[in-house]
Amino acid sequence: MDTNSFVLKGSVCYNTSPQEVRCVEGGYAVCVDGVSAGVFEQLPERFAALPLVDCGDQLIVPGMSDIHIHAPQYAFRGLGMDLELLDWLNTHTFPEEAHYADPSYAERAYDIFASDLRRSPTTRAVVFGTMHVEATELLMDKLEATGLATYVGKVNMDRNGGENLEEDTAQSAADTRRWLSDVADRYDRTAPIITPRFTPSVTDELMAQLADIAREQHLPVQSHLSENPSECGWVKELCPWSSCYGDAYDHFGLLGPRTVMAHCIYSDETETELLRATGTYVAHCPQSNAQLSSGIAPIRRYLDLGMNVGLGTDVAGGANLSMFRCMADAVAVSKLRWRLVDESLPALTTQEALWLATAGGGSFFGRVGSLAEGYEFDALVLDDSKIRTPRELGVWERLERYVYLAEEGGSLTRKYVSGRQIDLS
Amino acid sequence: MDTNSFVLKGSVCYNTSPQEVRCVEGGYAVCVDGVSAGVFEQLPERFAALPLVDCGDQLIVPGMSDIHIHAPQYAFRGLGMDLELLDWLNTHTFPEEAHYADPSYAERAYDIFASDLRRSPTTRAVVFGTMHVEATELLMDKLEATGLATYVGKVNMDRNGGENLEEDTAQSAADTRRWLSDVADRYDRTAPIITPRFTPSVTDELMAQLADIAREQHLPVQSHLSENPSECGWVKELCPWSSCYGDAYDHFGLLGPRTVMAHCIYSDETETELLRATGTYVAHCPQSNAQLSSGIAPIRRYLDLGMNVGLGTDVAGGANLSMFRCMADAVAVSKLRWRLVDESLPALTTQEALWLATAGGGSFFGRVGSLAEGYEFDALVLDDSKIRTPRELGVWERLERYVYLAEEGGSLTRKYVSGRQIDLS
Incomplete structure (x- = not known):
């Protein structure tokens, strides 16, 4: 039976x-x-x-799918909420993530993360780890044990990470292959996802190699896109050849229906069309986008265009793990966007927020x-x-x-x- | 001992x-x-x-002071979050408040409100009741029993309330006097506060009588101010003689250091100066202002001017009773305001949010x-x-x-x- x-x-x-x-x-x-x-x-x-x-x-x-969350940042959620994205990364995030070179720290931290996620309303998640292979495998072991279904990424970052959190380009690619080989067939419900941190952290050379790996091994992809005006300006300098920030991924073949791009607040018409045409998932992270002073993404527009959209808590940009809180935040910021930014885009309803948290993000996992x-x-x-x-x-x-x-x-x-x-x- | x-x-x-x-x-x-x-x-x-x-x-x-909350609205918090202020009042709030004509409904509802408030982080509160004297006294009895310190107001509204929620002007004033006489010396820590709902609900004639009562009996005052653009436009029509919405209260002597005005999102220079000069308290209600698509108040500016400011959950415009959630919301929306409205006003820090929730609002109660x-x-x-x-x-x-x-x-x-x-x- x-x-x-x-x-x-x-x-x-x-x-x-x-x-x-x-x-x-x-x-x-x-x-x-x-x-x-x-x-x-x-x-x-x-x-x-x-x-x-x-x-x-x-x-x-x-069940609910949290399609953008950083496991190593769980340790400092609710702290350092006084900075914008790029300063926050350098002051809080990168120093914290450097701790995960130490497996005993990772063990303690990921134990808390995995058990809290297990007891949360989240059933599936798309998760960033750190650049460290051992810590990422440890995270995957712990998530597998929860019974949840997750995609987990070893992060790649070969520029602008500072002293303790920057990989050599060739080593980053080699580590990624080693990691993928280690975890192949190891899990029932925990799968790897290719994870270039974001364009400012990844050289074109590494981006191309990651795209090769994703294609060869039929792997999904996650990254960040158009979160903050300073970030967008920086990408323009780093990739002067790109037609838009999204193109800095698409150029390498990294967009598509098995890719999640977090945020997409400042996507212009070109970028929106690129996301739509490729079927790329947008992970809307309303609390993070408020807490890091980023802004409010035009989710109504993405829904109207029939794009793939789901919700992410983006811990620790967002402090709260609960997908219910994430839904409430999505509705609230959509109302502020209507009032303060663009009255042509009606606010999200609670029904739509529920859809984003369930079927919207869930479809990234199949019929979910x-x-x-x-x-x-x-x-x-x-x-x-x-x-x-x-x-x-x-x-x-x-x-x-x-x-x-x-x-x-x-x-x-x-x-x-x-x-x-x-x-x- | x-x-x-x-x-x-x-x-x-x-x-x-x-x-x-x-x-x-x-x-x-x-x-x-x-x-x-x-x-x-x-x-x-x-x-x-x-x-x-x-x-x-x-x-x-x-302890924390919630200086703007509607007790009768507690019954429907989290519901009907799809409307702007004036439609929300007519569709959800006024019909709910009409139920409080029935003391048995009020008994059930206020029992839940008082016991949840007792167990919350709130130690003191400035509370709206309804226009019903019996229900308001019942609310005061229940709040007194919690041990919290509160100001509670019988609401006055003699226009635009619809069929079931509108008082006769003379009756409203007479009921207010009857209520004040009933509760005089009845409580240790529960005190009455004069509560004209807001200018659109109160004729100039009633406003003048309420001001007389407040002056004669040395009572504090609470109301709403400049929450929503449609509301502000309406007040301009209703009180063409006023220099600003705030003047529609000040004209009758209703502003001052014993008055709380909720919201103050759209206060112009004249109104801000009026609030500052009179020492009137601003109750900042960040979640409500988002959920009712109202906007974001310039709290940084009010703090810089040395004005009296505290926080309010404004249940049920805000769904959540917790003052911690209110603090987090205050910080979050101040960041969105910085990004989307006015980069000259820096976001609130968590330290400032704590101050608003404690000493900021607390000073309305004395040395608190x-x-x-x-x-x-x-x-x-x-x-x-x-x-x-x-x-x-x-x-x-x-x-x-x-x-x-x-x-x-x-x-x-x-x-x-x-x-x-x-x-x-």
């Missing part, structure tokens, strides 16, 4: 489109061999023999981010009974409140990735 | 100015008869006989918001041990992290108001 087949009964809620949400009170979400067989108002006879988990009145929603039939069965069960109100609320209203108030009384009681239950203790 | 005299030992942290914070690791915060006798590195001999509460390594900080000698002994004890990191952190870094990560593992373990311990169960 397959223990990966079962039924969850509760108040089910998931997006059927970016704008629309289906809610079924007292519904049945059916998992067969780790894949959703659909959500039903009455349990179909053919599933009657499956074990049933009665979640009572709790909310059942799709919905409870509709055929999707990997990634699910969260949420207890909102301590978020009290005298009102009678419908399922959607309860979930809407949970997005804003998860941290004030919400409780994640169960979590599944491809039908496997995650230990939340 | 006075049980209101004791010593707290732990990592003490409080502002000595808006920009500066004093931290004493393993320090002694001394409370004598409910008033701070100071914070010491070694316990002075004269306090050696006082009972000592050893808080170990926990953080000890001043610091652990320095002579202040009312309002204090919080915070356990940050579950906000794990592999780093060694100093006291200020721990507190800085707590501001951003309170909701992800922080725990309020003790709370005092004027030396009286609050039940957090």
Whole structure:
């Protein structure tokens, strides 16, 4: 008998489109061999023999994908929030990341990161490590043990990293190949992703070699794009040949539907079209973009263009790990952008924020981010009974409140990735 | 023996100015008869006989004042976040507030509000009720029982409230007098505050009568000011005689150092000078101002001018009750304001946000918001041990992290108001 087949009964809620949400009170979400067989108002006879988990009145929603987070920065989230991107990198981030040359530091730090991520609403994540091969493998070991599904990248950076955090170009490429060989076939749900830090940290020569490796080994790619005006100006100086910052990646073949580019706040028309045409994923990181004084990305425009967009907490640019907080932040900054930057782009709705956190980012992992039939069965069960109100609320209203108030009384009681239950203790 | 005299030992942290914070690791915060006798590195001999509460390594900080919050809106926080101010008022707020004509609804709703506020980091609050006298008295009864110190207002609104939420002018004034007579001498730490909702809800005639009552009975005042461009335009139509929106209150003598005006996002030079010259308090409500698409107030400018400024959660314009979240939001939006609106006004620091939440808003209650000698002994004890990191952190870094990560593992373990311990169960 397959223990990966079962039924969850509760108040089910998931997006059927970016704008629309289906809610079924007292519904049945059916998992067969780790894949959703659909959500039903009455349990179909053919599933009657499956074990049933009665979640009572709790909310059942799709798992959430955090498609941009820096594992080594978890150690200093909430600190040093007084600087802009480039100064913040030099003052806080690079010195912290240099510690990961020491495996015992990495062990302590990644142990905390992995166990906190395990207990968070995140089911899948696209993760930056550091440039250190040993520490990155250790991170992958720990993430594999959580049961979550992740992409993890050894970071490449062969310029502008300062004394303790800069690789030799050839060594960076060689280390990357060594790392990939080490981790090949080592994990069930943890996979490598090619990770040039960002153009200011990676020479054209290394960028070309990383693109070769990604192509040869059919690997996905993650990096940063158009986060901050000073960064954008710097890339223009570093790559005078490029038509836009995005072109500094695309020129090497690094954009496409298996690439995540974080931020994309200052993408002009050329760059937006490049991202759209290549199917590149935009990781929207609303809290980080506020905390590092970067700005607010035009996510409404990206959605309207049918682009691939998801959410990232971008710890430690963003301090908070919770994808619910990330959703609330996405809605809030979209309203400020409407008011302060461009009234032609309406704010995001909470429904759209839920879509970004689930199906939007989830699709980077395949058929992930919905409870509709055929999707990997990634699910969260949420207890909102301590978020009290005298009102009678419908399922959607309860979930809407949970997005804003998860941290004030919400409780994640169960979590599944491809039908496997995650230990939340 | 006075049980209101004791010593707290732990990592003490409080502002000595808006920009500066004093931290004493393993320090002694001394409370004598409910008033701070100071914070010491070694316990002075004269306090050696006082009972000592050893808080170990926990953080000890001043209590926090939420100087703008709507108790009746607590029931729908996190809902209906898709509208701007005026539509939100008509669609969500006014219909909800109309329920408070029913004392049994008010009983259920205010029971939840008061008990959640009791367990929050807030020690003092300036609170809007509804226009209903009975419900407002019930709210005051419940707040008194929490042990917190609050100002609570019966709301006045004799125009533009719609069918179920609009008072007759004479009745509004008479109800206010009846309410004030009912609550006179009824409470130790719960006091009435005159509360014209905002100019669009209050005729000039009623505004004048409220000003008379405030003057006769020496009462403080709270209202809203310059929150939203449509609101500001409306006030210009309603009070064509006023030099600015603020003048629509000042004309009646309603501004001054015992008045809180929430928001002040769109205050022009005339209005800012009016607020400064009168010593009126600005309640900065960063999350609400984002969620209702209002904008971002120029708090840096108000601080530079030496104005009275504090923080408000403005539930339910803001969804979150936590003053730590409010601080983090204040810093975040100040960075977006710097980037998107006015690069001449630097962002707020976390130190300044702490000052706003403690001494800034606290001074509305008298000598409140610091652990320095002579202040009312309002204090919080915070356990940050579950906000794990592999780093060694100093006291200020721990507190800085707590501001951003309170909701992800922080725990309020003790709370005092004027030396009286609050039940957090």
